[in-house]
Amino acid sequence: MTTPEKYVRDTILEAKKHPMDHLLRWDRLPHVWCSGCGLGSMLSCFVQALTNTGLNLKKFAVVSGIGCTGRISGYLDLDVFHTTHGRAIPFAIGLKLANPELNVIVFSGDGDLFAIGGNHMIHAARRNVDITVICSNNFNYGMTGGQLAPTTPEDAWTTTSPHGNVEPAFNLSALVAAAGATYVARWTSLNARRLMASMEAAILSKGFSFIEVVNPCPTTFGRRNDFDTGLKMLNFFKEHTVIKHGIDPKDTNIVFGKDLIVGEFVVKTGKPTLDERIQSIGKKSEK
Amino acid sequence: MSKKAPQNEVLTGEHYISGNEAIAEGCLAAGCKFFGGYPITPSSEIAERISQRLPLLGGIFIQMEDEIASMATILGASWAGKKSMTATSGPGISLMMENIGLGVMTETPCVIINVQRGGPSTGLPTLVGQQDVMQARWGSHGDYELIALAPNSVQEAFDLSIECFNLSEEYRTPVIMLTDESICHMFEKLIIPPKSKIKIKNRKKPTGSPKDYLTFKPDDDLIPPMAVAGEGYKVFVTGLTHNEKGYPIITAEAQEILVKRLCDKILLNEEKIRRVENYKVDDAKVLVIAYGITSRSAKGAVDLARKKGIKAGLLRLITIWPFPTKLIEKLAEKTNAIVVAEINNGQIIKEVKEATNRKIPIVLSSKLGGIVHTPKEILMKIEEVAKK
Numbered sequence: 001m002t003t004p005e006k007y008v009r010d011t012i013l014e015a016k017k018h019p020m021d022h023l024l025r026w027d028r029l030p031h032v033w034c035s036g037c038g039l040g041s042m043l044s045c046f047v048q049a050l051t052n053t054g055l056n057l058k059k060f061a062v063v064s065g066i067g068c069t070g071r072i073s074g075y076l077d078l079d080v081f082h083t084t085h086g087r088a089i090p091f092a093i094g095l096k097l098a099n100p101e102l103n104v105i106v107f108s109g110d111g112d113l114f115a116i117g118g119n120h121m122i123h124a125a126r127r128n129v130d131i132t133v134i135c136s137n138n139f140n141y142g143m144t145g146g147q148l149a150p151t152t153p154e155d156a157w158t159t160t161s162p163h164g165n166v167e168p169a170f171n172l173s174a175l176v177a178a179a180g181a182t183y184v185a186r187w188t189s190l191n192a193r194r195l196m197a198s199m200e201a202a203i204l205s206k207g208f209s210f211i212e213v214v215n216p217c218p219t220t221f222g223r224r225n226d227f228d229t230g231l232k233m234l235n236f237f238k239e240h241t242v243i244k245h246g247i248d249p250k251d252t253n254i255v256f257g258k259d260l261i262v263g264e265f266v267v268k269t270g271k272p273t274l275d276e277r278i279q280s281i282g283k284k285s286e287k
Numbered sequence: 288m289s290k291k292a293p294q295n296e297v298l299t300g301e302h303y304i305s306g307n308e309a310i311a312e313g314c315l316a317a318g319c320k321f322f323g324g325y326p327i328t329p330s331s332e333i334a335e336r337i338s339q340r341l342p343l344l345g346g347i348f349i350q351m352e353d354e355i356a357s358m359a360t361i362l363g364a365s366w367a368g369k370k371s372m373t374a375t376s377g378p379g380i381s382l383m384m385e386n387i388g389l390g391v392m393t394e395t396p397c398v399i400i401n402v403q404r405g406g407p408s409t410g411l412p413t414l415v416g417q418q419d420v421m422q423a424r425w426g427s428h429g430d431y432e433l434i435a436l437a438p439n440s441v442q443e444a445f446d447l448s449i450e451c452f453n454l455s456e457e458y459r460t461p462v463i464m465l466t467d468e469s470i471c472h473m474f475e476k477l478i479i480p481p482k483s484k485i486k487i488k489n490r491k492k493p494t495g496s497p498k499d500y501l502t503f504k505p506d507d508d509l510i511p512p513m514a515v516a517g518e519g520y521k522v523f524v525t526g527l528t529h530n531e532k533g534y535p536i537i538t539a540e541a542q543e544i545l546v547k548r549l550c551d552k553i554l555l556n557e558e559k560i561r562r563v564e565n566y567k568v569d570d571a572k573v574l575v576i577a578y579g580i581t582s583r584s585a586k587g588a589v590d591l592a593r594k595k596g597i598k599a600g601l602l603r604l605i606t607i608w609p610f611p612t613k614l615i616e617k618l619a620e621k622t623n624a625i626v627v628a629e630i631n632n633g634q635i636i637k638e639v640k641e642a643t644n645r646k647i648p649i650v651l652s653s654k655l656g657g658i659v660h661t662p663k664e665i666l667m668k669i670e671e672v673a674k675k
Binding site for chain 2: 077078094101
């Protein structure tokens with residue numbers, strides 16, 4: 001029976017629907033992310049970018065690892081895979097090589113992709129597997145309560161660097177570019193339109209493409225390190241972000257207090273992908 | 288193998304090849320189209336042969352950066368619709384354990400060949416072992432069941448490779464072949480039958496519309512039909528405890544339903560999955576239980592015992608997991624004692640004791656790796672229990 005409350009709720013829900021809602025699994029919302037987190041913006045950019053590619057949505061598979069970002073796959077109404085910690089990339093490679101028709105996207109966090117999964121990341125870039133990896137970099141392990149990550153800035157406070165971080169951080173974009181990726185870009189979650197366009201470009205580009213999205217994590221990183229609200233971090237992005245397309249990624253280290261360099265750092269074309277090269281073995285033998 | 292590899296899946300005819308090569312051929316004959324692996328002694332010849340053959344058959348061979356990636360990538364390939372496999376040995380299988388768990392949880396058909404060597408750790412890279420038997424069953428965390436088979440000849444290495452794929456497809460589970468260095472490095476005659484004589488099973492596919500499809504809704508046989516990526520079914524796959532939709536449900540109730548079904552789909556079919564060889568078992572008063580390479584020495588020991596007037600028999604386990612508990616329970620009623628021969632410090636013997644409820648004497652004939660039992664060594668144990 002339709003109660004007045006239900007009618008009102010349904011009407012409001014209907015009115016609130018976003019044009020991209022058909023790409024989301026409504027029965028899984030609300031999502032798990034904290035207020036002030038940038039993952040919602042990333043997800044929003046992603047669904048728009050998917051639509052903009054004009055590609056057949058049935059042929060998209062989204063794979064993620066473990067962590068806050070790992071939950072993105074689970075909100076998408078596509079073929080989605082939530083795998084083990086750090087192993088989204090090799091799982092994605094299996095999907096892509098076994099069915100090259102698929103557009104395979106890996107969505108995961110900095111800890112998942114660059115600590116426990118770091119080895120898979122550099123080898124996937126080296127092999128130039130035709131997949132897209134989108135990494136949310138929030139400088140810490142959010143889901144487990146704010147521990148040290150390979151991206152945590154030096155001296156930053158985390159629950160496992162309570163005396164200040166004594167390790168230097170990885171520059172993710174520089175690392176992936178050095179390993180051979182054919183598309184490398186960095187944006188913040190504030191650069192929504194540019195991020196969306198970049199996601200579209202990454203999906204359409206042939207070869208291993210990588211986008212680093214610098215993301216506020218007020219709950220477990222920000223409030224312990226001078227960014228106690230998401231807004232403060234976004235303001236930092238607004239004031240310090242400098243777009244430098246084509247810059248050598250090694251000159252883009254993220255240091256709080258200094259300029260945050262974003263942009264499309266690497267756009268290479270013409271490099272044969274791993275799946276093309278594997279397919280060519282069979283074709284050579286037919287000649 | 289010659290530089291130009293043959294271009295058909297089934298190399299029908301007589302061969303004189305190693306166990307590792309026979310496994311490679313068995314897997315190709317079974318329809319394997321994806322191999323992801325990492326070199327490790329004593330399994331590397333499987334990867335080598337498949338790397339030569341598979342790309343010419345329209346399949347994918349990829350050498351991954353480690354065994355963790357190897358296991359993850361074959362799961363991905365299976366979800367793209369290809370029959371997939373890896374091959375490894377002790378240290379590698381240890382690294383694969385987490386993703387074997389993911390394979391169990393996500394009901395992903397795939398085959399893992401474990402050419403056992405002596406352990407723990409790096410142990411005896413080039414020498415035989417049977418020490419990973421319990422690990423196959425308990426190595427990944429959590430409660431689960433899977434299927435493991437153990438061949439004892441080059442011919443059976445080929446035959447069981449096909450069986451491993453068929454069982455993995457039928458029950459939607461990772462299947463481990465628990466073979467060993469001796470079987471895999473020995474050369475024997477292998478007869479590969481014509482393609483038409485090889486029975487191939489494929490995973491059950493959904494028949495309804497994608498709209499009504501739930502990724503993990505089982506049929507009455509407890510096995511869900513499997514749609515894969517790119518077919519429009521919008522599969523939802525997670526290693527988290529999930530409901531029939533595949534959605535994460537972090538409750539004790541969901542856990543109970545899921546884990547029970549995952550275990551039951553294997554355990555309730557134990558008799559159907561069971562493969563054993565009975566050798567002079569009918570009137571045996573001393574029953575030897577062995578598997579893999581050890582079963583060959585055990586057969587010799589049974590013959591030696593019979594010559595000495597001891598009614599010995601051999602139960603050779605081909606299916607190691609699920610364990611044929613009911614069968615051994617029944618056999619224990621007709622026999623006076625059991626000798627379990629294995630190249631480890633006593634692993635399967637624990638299952639045998641459990642199955643027989645320790646009603647009769649059960650002794651272990653053990654080697655700790657590096658060498659195969661002689662028939663005489665097993666005979667000594669047979670004589671020991673026969674006197675009791």
